Amino acid sequence: MGRVVVTGGAGFLGSHLCRALLDRGDEVVCLDNLITGSIANIEDLFGRPGFTYVEHDVSTYVWVPGPVDRVLHFASPASPIDFERIPIQILKVGSLGTHNTLGLAKAKGARYFLASTSEVYGDPLVSPQPESYWGNVNPIGPRGVYDEAKRFAEAMTMAYHRHHGLDVRIVRIFNTYGPSMRPDDGRVVSNFIVQALGGRPITLYGDGSQTRAFCYVDDMVDALVRLMNCELDPCMPVNLGNPEELSMRDIARRILELTGSDSPLEYRPLPADDPAQRCPDIGLARDKLGWTPRTGLDEGLGNTIRYFTGIVPCALREARSANH
Ligand code: UDP
Numbered sequence: 001m002g003r004v005v006v007t008g009g010a011g012f013l014g015s016h017l018c019r020a021l022l023d024r025g026d027e028v029v030c031l032d033n034l035i036t037g038s039i040a041n042i043e044d045l046f047g048r049p050g051f052t053y054v055e056h057d058v059s060t061y062v063w064v065p066g067p068v069d070r071v072l073h074f075a076s077p078a079s080p081i082d083f084e085r086i087p088i089q090i091l092k093v094g095s096l097g098t099h100n101t102l103g104l105a106k107a108k109g110a111r112y113f114l115a116s117t118s119e120v121y122g123d124p125l126v127s128p129q130p131e132s133y134w135g136n137v138n139p140i141g142p143r144g145v146y147d148e149a150k151r152f153a154e155a156m157t158m159a160y161h162r163h164h165g166l167d168v169r170i171v172r173i174f175n176t177y178g179p180s181m182r183p184d185d186g187r188v189v190s191n192f193i194v195q196a197l198g199g200r201p202i203t204l205y206g207d208g209s210q211t212r213a214f215c216y217v218d219d220m221v222d223a224l225v226r227l228m229n230c231e232l233d234p235c236m237p238v239n240l241g242n243p244e245e246l247s248m249r250d251i252a253r254r255i256l257e258l259t260g261s262d263s264p265l266e267y268r269p270l271p272a273d274d275p276a277q278r279c280p281d282i283g284l285a286r287d288k289l290g291w292t293p294r295t296g297l298d299e300g301l302g303n304t305i306r307y308f309t310g311i312v313p314c315a316l317r318e319a320r321s322a323n324h
Contacts, residue, residue, distance in 0.1 A: 123136050
């Protein structure tokens with residue numbers, strides 16, 4: 001048990017992670033600038049012993065008083081709709097934010113943990129993607145701001161490891177879903193559930209044959225905590241995700257069935273550089289962490305649908321009043 005700094009701690013993954021760390025007895029210092037994170041995600045943590053929240057943009061100088069055992073850098077907008085809305089902030093938090101938080105870890109003698117992404121593989125030409133694959137990224141396309149920021153972040157993290165001897169972990173996170181996703185996040189699972197619950201058309205981009213593999217958030221957090229605490233020699237990035245690959249048409253059908261919705265499918269143009277396929281090779285995680293995802297798709301979607309059922313009427317009301 002120790003004192004852990006979590007950047008992006010009020011975000012979707014970060015907030016689940018803060019909760020899991022507190023549950024296991026760690027002290028948590030949560031940093032977030034609330035650009036995409038939300039206090040609602042961490043409201044239940046404020047009264048808990050060992051939890052501190054600081055509103056801060058880690059793209060600027062970061063300092064946390066007192067001892068720190070782990071620095072977990074999870075701050076970054078991560079949805080494709082953010083790539084067009086706030087591209088510069090994404091580049092800054094992936095580059096400057098990574099540099100600043102690496103500096104904090106070095107000054108404190110802490111272990112550093114970088115949240116990287118399957119997006120470092122771009123539109124992959126091999127499937128499933130092992131960690132040894134170098135990727136197929138368009139650096140100047142709309143997704144390049146996120147992909148290249150994370151590729152830079154990985155390079156910077158490895159440089160601190162090699163040059164300064166910093167103890168580091170890098171996780172490449174594949175598509176993850178669950179409660180606390182933003183209803184207007186723009187990603188496929190939240191979009192389809194919110195549309196299905198609101199009786200609105202399900203927006204399938206392209207012909208819906210592109211694939212992804214979806215990991216339930218509890219499984220992801222379990223693996224993140226294992227990776228944060230495992231011994232890994234040599235240091236190398238580790239893929240985490242659920243290797244069950246589905247097309248977007250399949251996921252639309254599952255969500256329509258589970259919500260009992262009769263929303264029609266509406267086909268929209270495929271966004272630029274949208275990867276045709278994505279599926280993790282999780283051999284390394286199985287081997288090093290003894291981890292495998294446990295939550296089936298229907299169970300995970302069921303929990304996520306229940307979460308959105310609680311908040312969607314309010315989100316729909318807000319959207320309607322904004323339109324008037
Ligand atoms: N997608 C879709 N309809 C939506 C949102 C997304 O068909 O309303 C597709 C998107 O084009 C992509 C896949 O779903 O092929 C996953 O998109 P998401 O934004 O969730 O994450 P990505 O894996 O692309 O980062």
